[in-house]
Amino acid sequence: MKPIKVGLLGLGTVGTGVVRIVEGHQEDLASQVGSPIEIGKVLVQNKSKARNISIDAEKLTEDAWDIIRDPEIDVIVEVMGGIGLTKEYILEALERGKHIVTANKDLMALHGPEILAKAQQNRCDVMYEASVAGGIPIIRTLVEGFSSDRITKIMGIVNGTTNYILTKMSQEGAAYAEVLKEAQELGYAEADPTSDVEGLDAARKMTILSTIGFRANVALEDVAVQGISSVSKEDILYAKRLGYEVKLLGIAERQDDLISISVQPTMVKQSHPIASVNGVFNAVYVYGEAVGETMFYGAGAGELPTATSIVSDLVAVIKNLKLGVNGKQASLAYKEKKLKTDEQISSKYFLLLQVADRAGVLARITQVLAELEVSLESVLQQPTPGSPDAEIIVITHDANRASIKQALETFKALDVVHQVKSVYRVEG
Ligand code: NAP
Ligand code: HSE
Numbered sequence: 001m002k003p004i005k006v007g008l009l010g011l012g013t014v015g016t017g018v019v020r021i022v023e024g025h026q027e028d029l030a031s032q033v034g035s036p037i038e039i040g041k042v043l044v045q046n047k048s049k050a051r052n053i054s055i056d057a058e059k060l061t062e063d064a065w066d067i068i069r070d071p072e073i074d075v076i077v078e079v080m081g082g083i084g085l086t087k088e089y090i091l092e093a094l095e096r097g098k099h100i101v102t103a104n105k106d107l108m109a110l111h112g113p114e115i116l117a118k119a120q121q122n123r124c125d126v127m128y129e130a131s132v133a134g135g136i137p138i139i140r141t142l143v144e145g146f147s148s149d150r151i152t153k154i155m156g157i158v159n160g161t162t163n164y165i166l167t168k169m170s171q172e173g174a175a176y177a178e179v180l181k182e183a184q185e186l187g188y189a190e191a192d193p194t195s196d197v198e199g200l201d202a203a204r205k206m207t208i209l210s211t212i213g214f215r216a217n218v219a220l221e222d223v224a225v226q227g228i229s230s231v232s233k234e235d236i237l238y239a240k241r242l243g244y245e246v247k248l249l250g251i252a253e254r255q256d257d258l259i260s261i262s263v264q265p266t267m268v269k270q271s272h273p274i275a276s277v278n279g280v281f282n283a284v285y286v287y288g289e290a291v292g293e294t295m296f297y298g299a300g301a302g303e304l305p306t307a308t309s310i311v312s313d314l315v316a317v318i319k320n321l322k323l324g325v326n327g328k329q330a331s332l333a334y335k336e337k338k339l340k341t342d343e344q345i346s347s348k349y350f351l352l353l354q355v356a357d358r359a360g361v362l363a364r365i366t367q368v369l370a371e372l373e374v375s376l377e378s379v380l381q382q383p384t385p386g387s388p389d390a391e392i393i394v395i396t397h398d399a400n401r402a403s404i405k406q407a408l409e410t411f412k413a414l415d416v417v418h419q420v421k422s423v424y425r426v427e428g
Contacts, residue, residue, distance in 0.1 A: 005040035007067035010080030013187035017307025103130035109204035123327035127313035135305030149288035156284035160301030198227035269428030348426035
């Protein structure tokens, strides 16, 4: 039977996994789609580079147009990353009627609507399961599994690199820079790992998940982003002492059509299942009005887990091809988004302040919070090691973001507050 020919843009960590799965699972795949799947041509930057996989040298090309213009190629798998040139390739491939499978969250978060519109015009599929949470089929779950429900909250660990770093810092007291290097060597980190550690990668994934989950036109700039570069070993130790773990959480919430989306290091109660999601693993909580609480867990990055999602998308595209129903996805983001203001966004907070160790200081701090109607769950004061100062640790009840911002401004202006050392959202 005539094989379905696939063009592969990129043969790095994920591309290598795609070749391994397509070749290694050929019989199972062919039985599902009714014909063999063949990797026809592969785009790389440098054909002479040593590879972790043996591949027919004839298939390698350094010219993307060899693949995009090849009439024999039906589907293009894009795993080269990047935005500008990659978008140009994908739009041109769609124009030529080729279906796209991609792992590129940068591209889908920024240009998803344009790419999906172009796909629909040309009756093509664009599938991007691997763009969020590696091997967890979370996009398919939101699109298909929860098509019947109204999603109210999506919360999760959606970046493997930062979870790997935070886990090693928490469990082994490892140094941040050293663990980041390990995550890069293991193929988890982005080409520029700043986007992992500064929370941008997670923000892009939360843009994609909330667009689908809330069926609204969410944009990357709607996400409030903070990464993990400011998380200290001291914060992690404090968190542990108080019964929390520090995790980089993406949180998207909806109440009466008002939404808020954020990515930030968060103190998660150790009793909450997400606190024990460690290493490169990701977990996504989805709350629906009807279904209640659900949780999805699995490897969030790496060669084979990510390639699993890619090849599943490939199977879906080829099945559609056989049925003649490509490009028939319903429009997902039909709602105009309405964002919550800081006054409408509420959560618990952890504050760590370094203050003058003298009478009345604790009372002054709690007075500032009381004036802003921030109610307190617990307060702890202790000496600062190696300093005449004291440290005050406050955990609030639910408080709105505007009041917390105002409190921090007020603290910074008080002479008895020598430093606002840490501020964390608290969950669980
Ligand atoms: P990678 O290891 O850096 O591989 C990139 C591949 O693309 C390389 O083979 C490179 O060629 C090729 N390439 C890059 N720019 C090119 C250009 N301008 N022209 C021709 N070839 C080019 O990246 P990766 O980790 O596999 O990630 C690929 C994509 O998947 C990214 O969008 C990433 O965000 C996404 N993703 C990655 C993971 C993960 O765990 N790594 C998980 C989910 C999603 P050479 O080999 O010749 O250098
Ligand atoms: N750099 C990403 C991560 C790859 O660490 O989660 C998976 O998208």
